[in-house]
Amino acid sequence: MKALYIAATGMKAQELNVEVISNNVANMRTTGYKRQRADFQDLLYENQRRMGTQTSEVGTILPNGVQIGSGVYAAATTRIMSQGTMSETGKSLDIAIRGEGFFQIQQPDGSSAYTRDGSFNRSQDGTLVNNNGYIVQPAINIPDDVRDITINNEGQVQAITPGGAVVNLGQIELARFANKAGLEAVGDNLFLESEASGPAQVGAPGVDGTGDLLQGFIEAANVDAVTELSDLIAAQRAYEMNSKIVKAADEMYSTTTNMR
Template sequence: MGFSQALSGLNSAATNLDVVGNNIANSQTVGFKGSSVQFADVYTGAMAGQGTRVAAVLQDFSNGTLEATGRNLDLGINGNGFFRFTQAGEVVYSRNGQLTLTADGYLQNAQGARLTGFPAGVGTGGQPVDLQVPAGAMNATATTGVEASFNLDATVDSIDRATVPFSTTDSDSYSYANTGTVYDSLGVQHTMTTYFTKTADNTWEVRVAVDGNEDAANTGELVFDNNGTLNEAGSTFPTYGFTPGGGAEPLNFSISFDGSTQFGNDFALDSLTQNGYAAGALVGITIDDDGTLIGNYANEKSQNLGVIALANFRNPEGLTSKGDNVWVETGASGQPLLGLAGAGQFGTLESGAVETSNVDLTRELVDLIVAQRNYQANTQTIKVQDEVLQAAVNLR
């Protein structure tokens, strides 16, 4: 009798209904990957087969659609790769990039799994660690270099230093002055004033004072050619030294005047930059499309805090689902290949977006109808077999 065939069909159809129902239930789950059932017939050499069985349930790891959320801690992978997390001492992988920042600075998902990456400055040569945003402020950095570019007026008269000694309080003792800002080792801001004095044709004396205190021991000299271009080889750019006080270390910095000119125009400052800054508290974080975690600070500076690690597998279908939208590696999947977003086979990261489920709801509804008809057909087979058996029993 064909009861065994029909029962195997019912069991397989029930599994198919479970898979389709699970796909439909997770059609709105971020990073979810739909599954499909593969069937195989059962044949033992008899004239008729013994029914069917579920050969495998395979997951479809094709990409879902990236959907903007506007939240900077939401991440989506545009291309291949998985986020790497640690959860309860186990390494797991996911396409769900909905992250939150914990009180102790870790990036984790809703289930408490922590996002991993490479420490700042290490790159893929390092061991992945749980990424953590430090709570402390960015330390202050003293100014060690200043880059300035000026136009010095070629038409002004020269000043004879032998008869007119330099004084910061005497405007007749220099030709032009300009102010800027420098920082000491404690991040305290100081006013830097640069004084230019034309001492001869195409030659300018340079002196620097910080908070009105001049470093008389170090005097620079700018030499220009006949076309008004700075002759760097013939010029001197000393290191200026000051004692800011207040417990800060002595302040020493050099000034580069690359790009300065001497034309018959008014004095003008073209650019002025320096490499020091005050301490600053963390005000926010951003994530670049290469996975770099950037800390933004109140002193308008940014700092690399690490880079997100992505993983890929030779056979993603060999991964085992652990629920909560995560998978673990198996022998069938192969070992994870770690790398950075946008490099090689890895996709880029999109901040402020998440990857939606790759379930096609319309197709799943059609598959649901087919699975339902399959189940009903197998029940009909049992019903017919029951009627045939009853007829045989009733023979007299």
């Protein structure tokens, strides 16, 4: 009897589904977080009678066969890269992206990572960094004596000197990817380029679909509590139904064992 093992794959799949949902809910307040969705596919089939086979000498064809499936498996945890809502903070170094782009971050080993989290700060030497102290690329240095830092939609960073002159401090650039859902999440709100994402295409905000910037805002997670709750209920019911099949299969085994 295969029902026991088929139902077990269903329970395992829904267990993973609940784990994905729980991670989404846990990150509802994570800046720039992009929700995930569990995608499933059916497993191989056993053909006991293959459709389309000849059933008589005169050439009649079997219109429908007998196929027994072997369950379900997790095909992917797809990341949904839709735009999150903008939350105003009023902090001059908070930046949100409206569009497809990602901020570029230099990791301690010198490699590049990418993020939608634009809650930036100044390091001890005035360099623009993220919350872990990693440098935003290209590097921008903000002197101690400047005031009224402004970042326009095109990513140009300017400030006013003590003498009242406006100075350019640098240019924020964004990276975009052919398949941004193919980026590899590594925690700390960071993504890495992968074979699936394609190489980073770097450019100024507002150019080639990278999106523009909003100073004094951050992008909230794109997690919707109602959607996650309804998905959780559906996953719970699917798990429960599979568990009932396991119980029914066990009772059938018991009946067969106790036959006299």
